[in-house]
Amino acid sequence: MNNQDRQDSVRKIRKRIEIHVGIAIAALVVAMGVGAAGFVYWGAYNVSALQQHTEPVFTILNLALDRSIRQRAEEIEPPxxxxxxxxxxxxxxxxxxxxxxxxxxxxxxxxxxxxxxxxxxxxxxxxxxxxxxxxxxxxxxxxxxxxxxxxxxxxxxxxxxxxxxxxxxxxxxxxxxxxxxxNDSEDPAPPRDVTTASTSAEVRNAAEPDSERGKLALYGYGCIACHRIPGTVGPHADVGPPLKGIGERRYIAGVLANTEENMVHWLRHPTEVDPLTAMPDLGVTEQDARDMAAYLETLR
Ligand code: HEC
Ligand code: HEC
Structure with missing residues (x-):
């Protein structure tokens, strides 16, 4: 065998090994995918609230949680x-x-x-x-x-x-x-005086409605538990009407003209508009209602 032949056969063997490794990796990926899908589909994972994670999983989750919070808190300057x-x-x-x-x-x-x-x-x-x-x-x-x-x-x-x-x-x-x-009185004053507090919330009242913040508020107030709202992810329960296209509807809940003021009023006090409505009063603040209305207005 001369030098050239030897190099050729080495190259061929290497090529064959590469193909085999490639097939093995592809098979492994497919098997893992099928395994994961089966694991989900057949409900193999026990979601019981009393089923604690294993020690290593617990440790990793806690680490991820701590690191995530530390990272995001870095910019915050405590008073x-x-x-x-x-x-x-x-x-x-x-x-x-x-x-x-x-x-x-x-x-x-x-x-x-x-x-x-x-x-x-x-x-x-x-x-x-x-x-x-x-x-x-x-x-x-x-x-x-x-x-x-x-x-x-x-x-x-x-x-x-x-x-x-x-x-x-x-x-x-x-x-x-x-x-x-x-020393507390029987009924400690409810702390939720967001509307009267001299706070950043009040300063923001003068600000333009912020539709991005409004979108966050749709989660914060649990709106997505009842409504399907474009741009959000939720249970799609359709307890209330889907809000797709709400920005261009003529009426709110079939009774109020769809203006910004009326929308804010509806979001804050739906039961004032209709005492029998299934949409509950959620204690929405003025600013939060304005921000949510700004987001809903974009849904066309
Ligand atoms: C429905 C139950 C519930 C309520 C109500 C609740 N928490 Fe929590 N809280 C939790 C759980 C669960 C965790 C996360 C546990 C973990 O770190 O794994 C947590 C985590 C925290 C943490 C982070 C702890 C850590 O060690 O990193 C703080 C701080 C905290 N809560 C403060 C509060 C405050 C203040 C309130 C009231 C305004 C409150 N929580 C209300 C359940 C609750
Ligand atoms: C417990 C379920 C529930 C929750 C939570 C809820 N809604 Fe509703 N919502 C309803 C129902 C039911 C209606 C229909 C009311 C009617 O027609 O009387 C409705 C109606 C509406 C309408 C009018 C829809 C239309 O087609 O005219 C809007 C807008 C709306 N909700 C927004 C919100 C927002 C924003 C939130 C969160 C702040 C929210 N809802 C929270 C149940 C809910």
Whole structure:
């Protein structure tokens, strides 16, 4: 065999190996695809809320969650958190958070039990994480955990008061927490005074309606649970009418002329327009209604 022949046969063998490896990889990809599809289709994955992930999966998910939040919180500059703020934050915490997260000496309510992931102890969180990360988590919520976003419930200023309270939790004894609560009136004032607060929300009132923010609000208020809305992803339940083309319809709910003012009115107080409507009052603020109306207006 001369040199040239040897090189040719080496090349041929290499070519054959490449083809075989190629076929093997393609077969593997197809098999994985079929496996994954079957796994989904035959319901092999147990979605029970009591079926904890395996330790490695749990660790990776937590890492992904922590990294994601840290990345997004980097730009946030916390204000100085005073004890006066913490006192306001405590009232909100008791109404909206304690049922899931508990408090010093207070266990999780039925809602917060039996969840996976379990709502964490926030005294621990306050030690492990920075105020900006806590703020981000509360404002934006955490997908696929059950932690809601509160940005359409509270202003940024209000969220900082909650953060101020959480920051105090690591040092708070059960007795101290009980003493704080002892002075509360029977019915602590509902914290949701977004419309009167002198806040960024108020400043924004003068601003042009923001349709992008309006689109986010459609998720924030759970509109997508009842309506099919172009540009959003949801359960397509059709409890309410699909909103495709709502921007060019003559009437809202068949009774109001479709103007911007009327749309804002409908979104905020549908039961004032029609006491028997199945569309509930969702506590929509003026600004949020304007932003949502701006988005709906684009649907043609
Ligand atoms: C319906 C139950 C529920 C309610 C109500 C709720 N949370 Fe959560 N919260 C969760 C769950 C579940 C997680 C995510 C657990 C995880 O990190 O895996 C979470 C995560 C968090 C985190 C991030 C914790 C961490 O260690 O990174 C913060 C901060 C937080 N919640 C604060 C609040 C505040 C403040 C409120 C009230 C305004 C609130 N939560 C209301 C269930 C809830
Ligand atoms: C619990 C289910 C439910 C939720 C949540 C809900 N809606 Fe509705 N919506 C309805 C129903 C039902 C109607 C029809 C009302 C009627 O005709 O009396 C309706 C009507 C409407 C209409 C008028 C549609 C038309 O064809 O004229 C608009 C616009 C609308 N909803 C927007 C929203 C927005 C935006 C949100 C979130 C802030 C929302 N809805 C939340 C059930 C819901």
């Amino acid at each position: 100085s958190l005073t004890s006066q703020m913490a006192e306001q934050g405590r009232l909100i915490y008791q109404q909206k958070c304690v049922q899931c997260h508990g408090a010093p000496g207070v266990g999780r309510d039925d809602v917060g039990k039996g969840m996976t992931p379990v709502p964490p102890n926030l005294a621990h969180t306050a030690k492990a994480k920075g105020a900006a990360e806590v703020f981000w988590s509360v404002k934006h919520g955490i997908k696929m955990t059950g932690m809601p976003s509160w940005q359409f419930t509270f202003t940024d200023e209000q969220i900082w008061t909650i953060v101020a309270f959480i920051e105090q939790m690591p040092e708070m004894s059960v007795a101290e927490y009980q003493a704080m609560n002892a």
